[in-house]
Amino acid sequence: MHIIIFEDHHTTQLFPATIARPAFAIKIGTYRLLDLAQRFGDQVEVMVRPYLREIVKWDFPNLWTPDKGERSEPILALNARVVPHVDLFQKIQEVVKRGQSGIVQAPDGIACAFFANKNPFPHDFVGAAQLTGIIEDLDLKPLDIQISLLERVHDIVRHQLRIMNDNLNDRLKTGAYQEITDGVFTAGGQPLGQYCVTDGSKGPIIFEEGVRMGPFCYFRGPVYVGKNTRINEYAALKDFVSIGDTASPIQRHILLSGRCTPARRNSCFD
Numbered sequence: 001m002h003i004i005i006f007e008d009h010h011t012t013q014l015f016p017a018t019i020a021r022p023a024f025a026i027k028i029g030t031y032r033l034l035d036l037a038q039r040f041g042d043q044v045e046v047m048v049r050p051y052l053r054e055i056v057k058w059d060f061p062n063l064w065t066p067d068k069g070e071r072s073e074p075i076l077a078l079n080a081r082v083v084p085h086v087d088l089f090q091k092i093q094e095v096v097k098r099g100q101s102g103i104v105q106a107p108d109g110i111a112c113a114f115f116a117n118k119n120p121f122p123h124d125f126v127g128a129a130q131l132t133g134i135i136e137d138l139d140l141k142p143l144d145i146q147i148s149l150l151e152r153v154h155d156i157v158r159h160q161l162r163i164m165n166d167n168l169n170d171r172l173k174t175g176a177y178q179e180i181t182d183g184v185f186t187a188g189g190q191p192l193g194q195y196c197v198t199d200g201s202k203g204p205i206i207f208e209e210g211v212r213m214g215p216f217c218y219f220r221g222p223v224y225v226g227k228n229t230r231i232n233e234y235a236a237l238k239d240f241v242s243i244g245d246t247a248s249p250i251q252r253h254i255l256l257s258g259r260c261t262p263a264r265r266n267s268c269f270d
Contacts, residue, residue, distance in 0.1 A: 001041035002071040006128040007080045022048045023080035029167035030224040031084040047128040075115040083148040085163040086170040091145045102143035111147040165203045
């Protein structure tokens with residue numbers, strides 16, 4: 001299946017989160033929309049604002065471009081503002097299984113459109129405005145699924161609270177993690193820092209490979225710590241915090257100290 005992720009004109013409503021990055025690269029509940037889209041098929045194409053095209057080319061070199069051949073069928077067009085909830089994967093699977101073309105409309109735009117056996121788009125580069133115009137002209141039947149879109153920048157935090165536990169549980173099902181104590185999972189089997197305290201009663205705590213932490217840290221789930229993140233001594237991470245493992249190598253190593261982290265609650269660091 002060929003996936004087209006497109007930014008519409010409402011993407012600017014997510015400023016400042018989308019000033020220097022495409023909407024599909026916003027991480028919510030530890031996933032980006034691109035991460036879920038790559039589960040659907042090998043061909044993922046994106047349409048972003050002109051000034052981001054060169055950045056996307058370097059940050060995501062494996063994306064499909066017209067010089068790589070024809071778009072394979074079926075084709076799924078996804079709005080870049082779609083919330084990356086893991087249940088999106090199940091919803092799209094249901095649509096593909098039915099094999100019927102259709103559209104999902106949100107209050108402020110097209111959430112997705114599915115083309116089962118016909119490619120309505122020209123082979124050469126298609127801009128997002130042209131793409132949405134083609135979809136609207138086809139008068140597709142509505143699909144009976146609900147897909148949420150990000151409408152304002154504060155929705156990033158709102159959906160972080162709503163979907164993080166579901167996405168973390170999906171990571172545990174699909175990844176190779178070892179439970180080192182109740183509710184605490186690591187990808188590399190690395191131990192906790194000395195005298196660290198954990199509480200996984202309200203959600204899992206996941207550490208990816210290469211995480212380093214100092215002593216006397218406190219973790220209360222749900223919490224996700226990405227690859228190669230360094231956590232300084234006396235740090236406290238709790239209540240829906242997700243840090244590290246971003247698309248940009250510059251942001252991959254997050255330093256947290258005890259003086260600045262007590263207020264870091266209900267937040268997503270990306």
